[in-house]
Amino acid sequence: MSHTLTEHGAGGSHRKDGGADDGGPERPPRRRRVWRWVLLALLVLVLALGGTAWWLYHGLDSNLNNVDIDKSLGKDRPEKLPTSGQNILVLGSDSRAGANAELDSGHVSGARSDTALVMHIPEGRSRATAVSIPRDTLVTRPACTTGKGRQLPEARRQMFNSVYSLGGPACVVKTVESMSGIRMDHYMEVDFAGFKDLVDALGGVRVTTEEDIHDPKSGFDLKAGTHRLDGTKSLRFVRTRYGVGDGSDLGRIGLQQKFLLAVLTEVQHQDVLGSPRKLYRVADAATKSLTTDSGIGSLTDLARFGRSLKGIDPGSMETIMLPVRYDTQDPNRVVAAHPQSEQLWKALHTGQPVPESAKKSPATGG
Template identity: 60%
Template sequence: MSQTHRATADDRPRSRRRAPSPKRGRRLRRGLLLGLLVVLLTGGGTAWWLYHGLDSNLKDGAVDLDRALGDEKNRPARQASAGDAVNLLVLGSDSRAGDNAALAGGSTDGARADTTLLVHIAAGRTEAVAVSIPRDTLVTRPACTGRDGTALPSADRVMFNSVYAQAGPACTAKTVEKMSRVRVDHLVEVDFAGFKEIVDAIGGVPLTVREDLHDRSAGLDLAAGTHRLDGTEALAFVRSRKGVGDGSDLGRIGRQQQFMTALLTEIRRQDLLGHPTRTYRIADSLTGSLTTDSELASLSALVDFGRSLDGIDPAAMETIMLPVEYDRVDPNRVVAVEPQASALWRAVRADEEIPASARRSPANGGTPAS
């Protein structure tokens, strides 16, 4: 893992039990909601078209998780004891189709889940922990329906990000449920092109790096210091692997987590209430780049869900990695390590503090898995 992220993670308090920050927590969602209302109410006959456009963005490609994941008795139970806790699966896809071709390194067939986070939002919705699942992790894929509509039987020792390539986001959610026994309540997917547009729509994201970062293949060239990254630079930062840190996918996860925190913090910092045009532009970029589960696939549902998270401060959100070790048969792959992985998932299911033992990953030399 890179020195940059270790320094960031070491500075972050480990306890998830923090007092909420209601004023800071309300700025983005109120700004987004009220800003949209200003646009819609002053738009006359155009108002319906604007709202319908944003709403249609979300409905396109929405995933019916309940239908796709099958019989309720074969899924992890909802944890009644966890109150209003909720689990959100976030996928960053590297599809080579359309606008993504140039960003993803050329047009090729298929797509992969380049980034996968299971975000557990604790009861009370004032705290959250994001668990990164390394894309090179070997997992058991449950029986699914492939992208071409054919039946895929269960398979052992498949690379985690290949599940998305072969069977799409619903099967990825099913795989996460199988490996963790954690219920996936909601799904959000964003592609490369959409990620770039979101960063550009908010005017870039400030980020501090502790060492020079150079990766010609990803187009990354940053000197140590603080920068405001535009969409292209941000994409290079989160995708970079060669010649940065230890050059591993595990090190890249640290940079992705660092940028995610910076992005959410910057969105909340901006006074969108006073800029309805910018608010609409951000909303258009956001809704146009997202694929969600069917329960979130409307503007009103997404805004309501966002408002329920007002009390969470992104800067205080925990970001950790699934504890893994290098596979003994294929050293280019990793596997979940026990008992750390089970301890992590058990804490998530019970909505409890992540134990210290679950924060350490042998693949990172025993350093905290974050």
């Protein structure tokens, strides 16, 4: 399989100054498959913890946040799949407001959908395909209603990751359904800042770095070697941008990948699933970082859904970046490539294997 979780990169542009993407000078989009691995692994961890603990700890239900996507979007949506297959929109949000400002220098407020995956699980649920939508893709945001009831008019040439910050989950779902023609059966959002309490519940996480980290912006310093980081230091570790590499997102993504693997290793090493007391603490932290649609908005429903996916091997899950090309008006942005994107969405809708031609992205030369 040519597109697996071990491949590198994903689409998107990267600012060295760490500011919000406002159309200023930026690096060209690059492939960022590492984020897919981070998000998918976290999703597997959350589902595994929920699936093991739900019948012991019903109190965890209160941790889960959920949104009623069906109520917000009404009936003007694509038809459901003609099979028992499922489509799930998974967002990785990076909240930088309030207590989460310690993630970096705190100059960027609000939250953005830094990672977006359309996970397609065909009938039989023995395999899955995850389609990554680059955050810098220019899209048409359809008219939608925000979580606070405000009406947003249709807007063209909007950067995909701005839809979440302006309109919230329902507007993101409607945008994805509009651009793909495919109905999203479920919605899941993972707040990466939720790792802080998860790390503290584990008693810290051991990470190893090959070079010194010195971030003059946040003041975070870490000597090369092996360290056990608590939750606060872990946040600084995964958010440092200026202390590694050339100051772009690429170095930080590498640290985030290293950190998540360290978390999963720690869970396995401590035999968390074999210790009810520790399992509760970890599950408590994990569920606090999760928002779902109301259809899987309880721990019981989430656990049942997680168990239905147990036949899928995350290591062999096919991951594909939405085929994109550089925008002719703004080379720092990308747009969906045609006809490749239509071929991709059609394959998911019909449950057929994605053709190789639909996996080629002109913007990356792949």
